[in-house]
Amino acid sequence: MTVRLGLLGAGRIGRVHAGAIAATPGAKLVAVADAVASAAETIAAETGAEVRDIAGIMGASDVDGVLITTPTDMHAAMIEEAARAGKAIFCEKPIDLDVNRVRACLQVVADTGAKLMVGFNRRFDPNFIELRRQIDEGAIGAVEMVSITSRDPAPPGPDYIKRSGGLFRDMTIHDFDMARFLLAEEPVSLFASASVLVDPAIAALGDFDSASVILTTASGKICQISNSRRATYGYDQRIEVHGAKGLVSAENLRATTVEVANADGYRREPLLNFFMTRYTAAYRNEIAHFVAAVEAGGPISPSGEDGLKALLLADAATLSAREQRVINLA
Numbered sequence: 001m002t003v004r005l006g007l008l009g010a011g012r013i014g015r016v017h018a019g020a021i022a023a024t025p026g027a028k029l030v031a032v033a034d035a036v037a038s039a040a041e042t043i044a045a046e047t048g049a050e051v052r053d054i055a056g057i058m059g060a061s062d063v064d065g066v067l068i069t070t071p072t073d074m075h076a077a078m079i080e081e082a083a084r085a086g087k088a089i090f091c092e093k094p095i096d097l098d099v100n101r102v103r104a105c106l107q108v109v110a111d112t113g114a115k116l117m118v119g120f121n122r123r124f125d126p127n128f129i130e131l132r133r134q135i136d137e138g139a140i141g142a143v144e145m146v147s148i149t150s151r152d153p154a155p156p157g158p159d160y161i162k163r164s165g166g167l168f169r170d171m172t173i174h175d176f177d178m179a180r181f182l183l184a185e186e187p188v189s190l191f192a193s194a195s196v197l198v199d200p201a202i203a204a205l206g207d208f209d210s211a212s213v214i215l216t217t218a219s220g221k222i223c224q225i226s227n228s229r230r231a232t233y234g235y236d237q238r239i240e241v242h243g244a245k246g247l248v249s250a251e252n253l254r255a256t257t258v259e260v261a262n263a264d265g266y267r268r269e270p271l272l273n274f275f276m277t278r279y280t281a282a283y284r285n286e287i288a289h290f291v292a293a294v295e296a297g298g299p300i301s302p303s304g305e306d307g308l309k310a311l312l313l314a315d316a317a318t319l320s321a322r323e324q325r326v327i328n329l330a
């Protein structure tokens with residue numbers, strides 16, 4: 001069977017997913033829609049898909065599933081429309097910035113029986129998959145402490161920040177999902193400390209660009225997350241998990257492993273610069289997982305519920321940072 005897909009949104013991440021679909025056996029990008037015709041036309045020319053409008057994809061009988069890669073404030077309505085149209089749905093994170101809107105949307109998904117997967121791509125990164133496999137196989141014994149470092153190479157512009165929902169809902173939300181994925185236990189308390197150390201324009205918009213978050217589970221497992229909107233050396237994505245019997249960690253990726261040593265010291269390439277290159281394999285695995293789940297039927301993960309839980313942690317972190325207090329999540 002070929003799973004026939006429609007792409008709603010041909011921006012940065014839409015282009016990445018179009019490439020992932022092309023690399024997935026058993027998947028075909030049938031149609032692409034974007035408010036900017038040239039954006040849709042470029043992907044259509046590269047993939048052989050047709051350019052259609054959103055209604056033309058939602059209502060199409062030759063489309064089994066849709067990928068929603070439009071700006072965040074359009075996701076919930078599009079999920080509902082696609083669910084009612086009987087499509088399988090892959091939606092980029094976050095589902096919405098408002099938890100009540102997310103809950104209403106997930107109700108429609110439940111009522112229609114639609115299949116919804118949320119784009120927490122890091123669960124599909126080969127390094128993090130192996131890290132999780134080592135944990136599951138008992139290589140480090142019981143997990144005790146998780147450390148997640150996640151720094152973007154440079155802050156986005158003010159227009160992006162204004163629509164982003166803030167650092168925790170836009171950026172840390174990926175780390176909250178990874179924390180839940182690795183702890184295998186829900187956090188019961190959270191403390192976040194956040195500052196503006198990178199760009200004063202971000203402070204003017206009421207947001208933060210640097211943050212540390214500590215999550216604690218009922219059994220006492222601790223996860224610390226370190227975020228910055230700036231890293232001069234590239235996209236800094238590392239995870240370390242400490243357990244009763246040892247440590248498992250995943251390091252940063254570079255374009256090559258070449259190292260030059262001379263009288264000035266040791267020099268290696270900078271880190272892969274941003275998500276499009278750092279997580280190429282993760283996005284491909286993610287789309288392959290979606291396609292396989294559409295083909296096989298049954299439940300899909302990460303689910304809408306995972307999207308809601310990560311957003312609840314992001315909301316708690318926003319409150320914690322603003323009020324400088326521990327938030328009881330239980």
Ligand SMILES: NC(=O)c1ccc[n+]([C@@H]2O[C@H](COP(=O)([O-])OP(=O)(O)OC[C@H]3O[C@@H](n4cnc5c(N)ncnc54)[C@H](O)[C@@H]3O)[C@@H](O)[C@H]2O)c1
Nearest residue numbers: 009010011012013014034035036039069070071072092093
């Ligand atoms: N999982 C990840 O790693 C990841 C990475 C980047 C972005 N994202 C998420 O993906 C979403 C899109 O982000 P992006 O960076 O690709 O944004 P973007 O601005 O590059 O792309 C969005 C696209 O949607 C189109 N669009 C806007 N309004 C539209 C409308 N009414 N009808 C049709 N098309 C419309 C725009 O023209 C644009 O091409 C956001 O929710 C973001 O949080 C996730």
